[in-house]
Structure formats: C-alpha cells, structure tokens
Amino acid sequence: MSEQVIDQVGEYYDDIGELVELVGGNLHVGYWESDEDDTPFLAAMQRLTTEVGALLALRKGEQVLDVGCGVGEPAVRLAQRHAVTITGITVSHWQVAESARRVVAAGLRGRVTTRYADAAAQPFPDGVFDAALAFDSLPSAQDKTRWLREIHRVLRPGGRLVFTEYPHTAELTAADREVLTANTIAHPPATLDESVALAESAGFRVTAALDWSERVRRTYDEFLTTLAEQRPTLAEEYGSDRVTMFSTAITTMFSLCRDKIGYHVIACEKPA
Template sequence: MAKSGTLDLARGMGGSVRKEDVKSTVDQYVKYHDLHGGEKELRKSNYADLANKYYDLATGFYEYGWGDSFHFAGGWQGETLRECTKRHQHFIALQLGLRKGMKVLDVGCGIGGPLIEIARFSSTLITGLNNNDYQISRGKELIFSAGLSEQCCFLKGDFMNMPIADNTFEAAYALQATPHAPDAQGVYSEIYRVLKPGKYFALDEWCLTDWFDPSNARHLAIKAEIELGDGLPDIRTTRQCVQAMNDAGFEVIFAKDLAEDFPCPWYRMMDPNKLSLTSFQCTRPGRIMTRAIVNILEFLHIAPAGSVEIYNFLQSASEGLLKGGREGIFTANFFILGRKPLKETEILNGSL
C-alpha cells in the first residue's frame, strides 16, 4: 500500500537522493524554471534530469497526499478521490479493449498504482516503463504486496528512446506522464514503434486549451507555476498534441477534453476550501498541518534540509493547477485514442 504516515513521509523525502544532497538537488531543480531564471530550451535539453530530480523530490509527498496513483480525474457527486481515479483507470482499459493475457505498456508508470488496478481489472500482462530508480523500487514493492509479480513488471528506460523491440505490445497507455517529454511527436513515435500494427494507444495529456492566450501575462504566470511545481519542460496545446499524434503515424480515433464530462472538475482536490475526510491533506487545515509537520521534521533533522522547499514548490503547482483549471486555460484530462494502422499505407488511404 502507499505510504501515508508522517514517518513514511519523512523517509520518502528525496527519493534515491542522499539525504545530505536533497537541499542542493532542490536548488538545482528550481533553477531550471522560468520563475527562478531558467529557460524552456534548457529544460527540454535536460528533460530526463529535470524529471528525475522532480520525482526523487516529490514522490514521497505524492504518496502522502494522493496514494499510489499520481493523476487527475473528473468525478461525480459523492465520489472519493480513490473512486474517481479507479474509474478513470477502468475507462482507459475499456477504451483499449483490454482482454486477458494481452501484453500492455504503461508509459511513465509512476509507482504503479494505475498499473496494478488495470492489471486486476483486465487480467492483462503490464510492463511499466519508468526512468526513475526510486519510483521503480517503490513500484516493485507495491506489485509484490498486491500479489501481481507474475503479471506486472517494471522496465527502466527513457520514453524518448525505449529499450524495447519494434511491434512488441498489444496496447499502450500513458496516464498524464508524457507532459514530461521535450517533444510530443518524439515520444508518441516511440510508442507507435513498440506497438503492434492495428493496436491502440490511449493518451491522457496535460494541455493548454484554446482559451490560453500566450500574450496574457497572467496566463503565462499560471503556466510557469504548473511547470515549476510539476517538473515540466513546457506545456503543449490540445491542438499540438493531436497534430503530434497524427505526425507520429497514429490514426486518431477521437480526441476530447474529458473535463467536460463531469460535474466535479479534476482540479477540485486542489481547492483548499473543499472539506474532505478522505483527502484531508489537500484541505486548508490539512495543508497547514502538513506544512507544520514538514517544518518540525526538518528542524529535528528527521527529514532532510530542503524538505520545506519541496513542499513550497508543490504548493505552487497546486495553486497553478487550480487557477488554470478554473479559468479554463489548462486541462489535465485531454484524452486521445489512437490506432497504429495495420499497413503503412492504411492511414494515407483511409481504409484497409
């Protein structure tokens, strides 16, 4: 199960980074970003280091606040966070038409929460691709605890250059992981390469919507907050992602902002004024308590120096996501279903 206790939080801070190096890693991480003098092209050229530093620093907080599934989902009245995320994972499995025994790739699998749920739901064989050693180690612990070691596995690798043979998998999905890629077409092309002809790829992306105005200073500030708080080199528009899927060779079956389908928005857990016993850490009292705990743990040297700074940039993410979602300029649930044609000429001809 995910680590949700105070001591678990303290032990998880910094991931695979040595405790004495956490503060310097935080300093290096924030300097990548616009709000601290960084530049987009620097983040893109160092995307792997950016993402690895981010997840080493943030994963402990993610588990403490979210559990084992690090993604957003819209919801219905009365649903808990856990219920929303599980339903969204089932939606992905159903869109892909998963069946027992199929070989499936989870691109950017985190610590394996979605992988475990989808494997149980569909009885498929799932490989989780991840480039972060700490998350892989946590994921292996979780699949062992779930009794799924024969059904699920992890593979260390860069999703821009996967250590996987062509035409290996019968389905693939990416749950809000590919925003870390420096180039959308590049990562989608790699997924296309390892997918068997005729098979499907389900993509859940973080995107700027048509309401985003690149000349609006407030919009740019919100974008920068999200990038800082979530380890992103840049944020693409919905149109850019659809075009990149086409350019990678996929037949786009449909593309839609799933946020439009639910009365409870994906960003509701970012609202500190929303009271919830099941997501207490996300409420205003929960955040005050968490910040106090982190301060005390760092002061007592139980948590490493730099822990409060990690908490601060994660709060920046929360604020940016909430503002971006409320103003309609950003969505965390832009869904694209793509299919790799059976033949190279199929997508050009529009038929088999």
C-alpha cells in the first residue's frame, strides 16, 4: 500500500474514532439468521465475530494475526473465547491506542497486542502465525492480492485464514463508486467466484465460500436508528457540527450499502 493510501485510510479511521462507541467497538456488520431474528443490533455484531471465529477453527494456544484489527474488539472476544494469542495490525494511530486501552480493560494484557503496520508489507518473519483474520479490512486494500500474499507468507504451512469482502450486488454508478472510495472501499468484487479467485491467486486453498449478504443487510438501518437515538448525547460529547457531518456522510454510505452492497466470507488455508 502506498504511503499516501496508508495515510488516507489511517486518517479516515482516526477521524471517525470516538464514534466507534455506537457499534460497541465492532467495525463490521451484524449477523441475523433471518428477517424474523430479533437479535438486538450490538448483539448481532458480536454474533458475527463468533460466526467468523468458528470458521477460523481456533485452538487453544495458537498465535493469530488480525489484519486491520480496528480497536481490537473482535480480537478481545476471540482471545477470551478460544484462549489464543492475537497480534493486530492497523494503520490508524488512534486505533492502536484505543485497542491497548480495551485490551487492558478486558484483562488480556500480553494476550492481545496491536501495532501500527502496513498489511501489504508486514513486519513479521515467515511462518509465525497459526491463523489469520482479515475482518472487513481487505476492502480497504489498494492491492488485495499483495495483502493476501503477505498473510500467506506469515502463516505456517497448514495455517488458516478467514477474510470478508463487500461485493456489489447491483450496478454501481460513478457517484456510487465515489462514495465507496471515500469510505475506503475502492474495488468491490462482483461475484463470490471473484472473491474465491482472489484467495487462490495468493496461494490459498479455499475451504468455504459463503454469501451472507442477506444475513448482514439489516446492519445499515439498525445503525442509522441507533445514531438517531443517540445523536443528542453524541452532540453534547463531540459537538453538533461534527456529529452532523458524520451523520450526513454515513447516511449516504449506509443507504448505498443497504441497496447495492453484499457480504462474502471466505475461509481458506495455506497448503502444508
């Protein structure tokens, strides 16, 4: 990833930083089994972490890499649930600091760590991780194959990877693409086969390819409802101008995602 793109992605997440409280620290979508599923918004987001973690098949004591780890909330939950050690990387300085705070609060000092690093040029030796996760982070990559090849490099033979993608499910206009790019989603795939091919091009063997588009779609309306409910309190904390700017931008983005963006989950492994 070029220095300019790293700075742009990092600044994007630095700018929206504190507002992560709206999603309980989870910078990903929620998961509902069906339209009849009445799971509350934040619980649905935690459920997605559980579902993705299940696909990763984590085992006690394993070393796990979290690429684009956000503020560490999924890493904290997975470390607690599976007794693994997780190293997260991000290009947001604010996320590094916030993640460290959350790790200490969760009692996981030394079990979850976050460092500033480029996913396309990772500071790790070959073959040091048992498993890796790229949880709603790969869509921000300038060169997705390079990210995946780096993950492939740092995994041990037989190591597992789960990554998620935001495909487009309807034709995107030039204006749509501008909105997505401004929100760090520059190159959404068109089909599940395209997401599978991405993994295979980096040397992975795909073990599961899932389209969860309909299971996550409720996220966008749920988030906007939560934002409207908490807006007065947020305005007191962060200022009405900042909250208005955020609300306008996120409403445009999430309305587009609800109508034209889906969700792919790819599980794969590095051949032994």
